[in-house]
Amino acid sequence: MVHRAELATLRTFLSIYRSGGVAKAAYGLGLSQPAVSLHLKNMEHLVGRPLFERSGRGIAPTEVGHVLAAQVRAHLDALEGVLGAYQATAEEHAAPLFLGAPSDLLWPHILQRLTPLVTEGLHVHCRIGFSPHLTEALLDGQLDLAVLTKIEHAPTRQLHLRHLCEEEFVLIGGVGERPYSHHDAGRRFIGYSGAMPMARRYFRQCWGAPPPTPVLTVADVRTLAAAAEAGTGLSVVPRYLVQSALDAGQLAILHTPQAPVVNSVHLAARIGREHLPRVRAVFDVVCPAA
Incomplete structure (x- = not known):
């Protein structure tokens, strides 16, 4: 028979497995790190084998840990969902x-x-x-x-x-900018981050190539649109966030793909x-x- 305490240690084990560390699991569970470490020690005593091993600066599951997680996670998640459904709506x-x-x-x-x-x-x-x-x-x-x-x-x-x-991505620039061709060298691009996630998808679908390196990155599409309008560079952004500026003639679409680029x-x-x-x-x- 599985006792309540063993279910708690299983839940702690699964949290460590998912988060990759005792400290993160303690934070997510609202427990102290010593309490989480004790739960893990008890679970390893119950199983009879180590569930984690040191890896670099953290810990990694052992093969036994992977197997145990695969066996229990669906059941524990389902139990949590059932119990949660019985909590009072108020x-x-x-x-x-x-x-x-x-x-x-x-x-x-x-x-x-x-x-x-x-x-x-x-x-x-x-x-x-x-x-x-x-x-x-x-x-x-x-x-x-x-x-x-x-x-x-x-x-x-x-x-x-x-x-x-669904997000549709469009390649935009300032009004009066010439249309963009993939063969245009030296056209400046600005993006959401150095990885250029939106431009990367756009360029991969349209040309099977990576996007240019951005000259400016900022994690805010409205700021990107304002910078593109000012002539800082071209950008790939979701259409719904710039549609009003396109309708008002403040921005221009500089390339039309054969099929819409969506995410x-x-x-x-x-x-x-x-x-x-x-x-x-x-x-x-x-x-x-x-």
Whole structure:
């Protein structure tokens, strides 16, 4: 028979496995590091073998640790979801919801739709970030929900994903700029980050090549649009964020691809937590299932 204490140590083990460290697991669980270390020690005593080993500056799962995680994670996540579903709705709405998203997607796709829930008493705390960091925070238990613009290479088996929207990327520049050709050398580009995520997708689909190195990076699309309008450089951005400037003749589209360059955006929760009333309420309001 599995006792309550053993379930707690299993939950701690899984948190360490997902987060990759005792300190991160302690933060996500709201426990002290000594308590988490004790849980891990008890679990290794129960299993009879080490579950983690030192790796560089941190720890890595042993083969036994990988096997145990594969065996228990779906069951523990399901139990957490079932128990969460029985919590009182009033208590759930009183508890804060922690949400992560890129800054440019937060208001138009999320917050303006949450007004009814906030009016009913839901407290929402937002974190700005990129998909890899937001995914890690989801799995650590630091976030309840996250808007992910990239799920390639993400641990999708550990995530409950719901389609939020499609972004269409457009290549823009100032009014009067000549159309862009891939053979144009020396055209300045500006981007969201050094990795140029939007331009990278655009150039890969249109020309099968990497984008130019940016002369300016700023993690805010509206600032990129303003810089492009001022002639700082060309940029690839989501159409919906610059459509009004395009309509007003303040910006120009400098290239038209054979097929629209689009990116799927998802709203995500950790598997098992999608059943929590406050999380389910946000899913239903922001991206209701078809």
